[in-house]
Amino acid sequence: xxQVFVTTGTQLPFDRLLDMVDEWAxxxxxVKVVAQSNDVVKYSNFTTKSLLPPNEYKSFVSSSDVIIGxxxxxxxxxxxxxxxxxxxxxxxxxxxxxxxxxxxxxAEKFKxxxxxxxxxxxxxxxxxxxxSNLPPCKRKDLPNRERLVKNxxxxxxx
Amino acid sequence: MKKVLAIASxxxxxxxxILISKAFEGCDxxxxxxxxxxxxxxGIKKYNIVRDSNLNEKINLIVTFFQVLKIxxxxxxxxxVTTGAAPGLLAMMVGRLLMTKTIWIDxxxxxxxxxxxxxxxxxxxxxxxxxxxxxxxGENVKHEGSVF
Numbered sequence: 001x002x003q004v005f006v007t008t009g010t011q012l013p014f015d016r017l018l019d020m021v022d023e024w025a026x027x028x029x030x031v032k033v034v035a036q037s038n039d040v041v042k043y044s045n046f047t048t049k050s051l052l053p054p055n056e057y058k059s060f061v062s063s064s065d066v067i068i069g070x071x072x073x074x075x076x077x078x079x080x081x082x083x084x085x086x087x088x089x090x091x092x093x094x095x096x097x098x099x100x101x102x103x104x105x106x107a108e109k110f111k112x113x114x115x116x117x118x119x120x121x122x123x124x125x126x127x128x129x130x131x132s133n134l135p136p137c138k139r140k141d142l143p144n145r146e147r148l149v150k151n152x153x154x155x156x157x158x
Numbered sequence: 159m160k161k162v163l164a165i166a167s168x169x170x171x172x173x174x175x176i177l178i179s180k181a182f183e184g185c186d187x188x189x190x191x192x193x194x195x196x197x198x199x200x201g202i203k204k205y206n207i208v209r210d211s212n213l214n215e216k217i218n219l220i221v222t223f224f225q226v227l228k229i230x231x232x233x234x235x236x237x238x239v240t241t242g243a244a245p246g247l248l249a250m251m252v253g254r255l256l257m258t259k260t261i262w263i264d265x266x267x268x269x270x271x272x273x274x275x276x277x278x279x280x281x282x283x284x285x286x287x288x289x290x291x292x293x294x295x296g297e298n299v300k301h302e303g304s305v306f
Contacts, residue, residue, distance in 0.1 A: 010169050010193070011212070054195040073170030073267045077177070077305075099214075105270040145177060148263075148287070148303030152181035155261060155285055156160055156237045 005064035006035040009072045015041055017089050020122045034060050071103040085134035087117045160185045163235035165249045168193030174241040177305045188233050211244045223248045247275040250283045261285045
């Protein structure tokens with residue numbers, strides 16, 4: 001593993017996850033960590049960028065070996081676009097990390113997809129990052145998407 | 159040619175809108191989002207950027223509302239399609255005011271219950287879709303596929 005891309009979305013901070021990644025990065029100086037987050041906290045072992053312009057975002061993602069993120073849909077779609085393994089930690093409402101617990105639900109729904117690794121604790125996160133082989137997200141046949149597209153198209157022309 | 163206004167806030171909502179953008183083929187489509195650079199990334203030339211807002215930010219909501227209103231009045235779409243969140247909901251309201259067909263597609267992130275925007279859209283949008291089969295109610299909320 002040479003580079004890890006961390007993303008926690010554009011709206012809310014998620015320092016619980018970033019603190020864990022910071023500690024891990026300190027123990028693994030050979031890995032370059034790039035983080036996109038609107039956290040204002042300074043981390044010792046990587047730099048955070050608040051809102052990456054889309055082209056920089058793209059270039060960081062495409063040169064990374066794994067993505068670590070919150071359980072946001074944008075993150076899940078990105079991991080599929082770039083065929084990367086994705087480690088996700090859902091934000092928790094009780095810790096003030098989001099407006100509700102929908103990320104816990106999202107993580108639950110997506111946890112069985114190939115290439116997605118859901119973690120809730122530091123130990124689980126480090127265990128996944130310590131694995132020598134992490135199969136990535138794969139593009140699959142998407143009959144559900146075709147169906148949605150067809151139906152919206154039909155409604156537009158109705 | 160049908161004119162479509164396709165709107166979503168930046169991030170996951172925008173990505174989902176792009177994933178279904180084949181639905182707009184053959185239409186005169188204008189995209190609206192909240193982050194500079196996103197439309198260019200997709201090679202989209204016809205777009206507007208509006209201020210991001212969420213339901214806790216009243217001032218931003220008002221600014222976004224008037225930005226969306228201006229875009230709809232100028233572009234005069236036949237249909238407004240959104241995948242959320244707050245800017246999309248405002249577009250549903252504007253569409254309702256201006257008698258334009260409105261379609262709300264609830265984000266796939268909402269697998270336990272419909273988003274707040276989706277629940278409000280049930281009352282104001284012409285069509286509301288959920289991407290989770292078990293959230294369809296057989297009446298106002300339909301399930302007709304999902305981005306995954």
